[in-house]
Amino acid sequence: MSSSDRQIYVITLADRVHPESIIGQLQSCGLEVKELLAALGQIIGQGSEQAAAQVRALDAVISVDAQRTYRALGDQ
């Protein structure tokens, strides 16, 4: 798998699921955990679309979304 196939994903966890508790499951799916956002209950991870599909199937996961980009909204 080339590095270009690997995307950054935002993994949003169900309420009351602590990010640290699910790291092992995400790694088992082939996702590399980049950052835990404990207050938000989200995890930033990197992996293939196949890995993302496996993560989506986990009970503790609400959504897995490919990262988007944003820009500053001035000057017009």
Place this chain on the structure above:
Amino acid sequence: MFSTHAPRTAATEVPDRFVLIFDAPDASTPGIAAAAREEEVPRLLGEQGYSISEYFPTLGIAVVTSKADQLEDFQARCAGHRLPPAVVPELIYRILPESTAPKDSYADTAQFTWGLQAVGADVSTLTGKGINVAVLDTGFDAAHPDFAGRTVTTKSFIQGEDASDGHGHGTHCIGTSCGPRTPKTGPGYGVASEANIFAGKVLGADGSGSDSTILAGINWALENKCEIISMSLGADVKTVHPPYVTAGRRSLELGSLIIAAAGNNAQRSAGNPGFVGAPANSPYIMAVAALDSQLAVADFSAQALGTEGGEVDIAGPGVNIYSSWPEAKGYNTISGTSMATPHVAGVAALLAQSSGLRAQELWDRLVADARDVSLPAKDAGAGLTQAPSTPES
């Protein structure tokens, strides 16, 4: 006995002048007879030494000059004749001042930017003191002289860049939300001039960033108990991005309100109203439109999507906004829903300080207090954000 303590009014009392009302004590009692008003009352007044030139028999009302003890004696005499008068001090009335209707056109002055005037921050005694405001943007020029002595916390979420502002946009937005009202030079431009500043760099020097940097910034703001999170950033996509639905909801649950720019994708003059983009189209993130100094919606300001969360919630000044800028330039005047957003964030900080409200209650109050500027809700939401003028008791 009588009291000279009249109900509180704008009128002032005239010393030693009283109005005597000869009438029934309440609505259930018949009024005094015409004969008594026309003959007995003026006789009693004259016997007491009062002038009857200011007695109006049709009304049964006299205005007299008297010392208080003399008046008490007169009241006792009248009571013996079953004609007890009600007594109130004579008041001076004045022409009511002209209505202070809000203006519908603003301009920068030597004292304040037009934006501060339009939201009422120029006359507010509130400063946002004690409120933590996170501005997630391109960083901050923390060495800017207008921010000397302020409580500033910075953090960069951009790999390879420190928290300084290599773009300018972040310093401008922080200036509007939290800058000074009385800088050493130029007009006051900051709404919440004593708020604690949390400058999270989530956009790089090129002005762009990603979910991973922005969400990390929100998470950092929540960890630092920021009551307000201002995000003058967006992507021109109509679909709601799920991570921000959760991020917005969880922020509200933790006592923080996220305020985001609606978007600059309109070109109304060409018939394109645009649409509210992400992340402002999250149902739990307040979306801000931009108005110009005539209180018209800005040409670029995005319109509501027509989907849940895609509404425009409120509006702020967003055209030709003067604020701080990094390094030698010092100041800049720019436009965007980016500039409207920190006006609302600053007002939110004042309201949080004034009312103690947080999160959803703060959102509701911001919307309720907005000024109706006769624009469709799809363009300006509830209207122009308005700062509270004084603390709530």
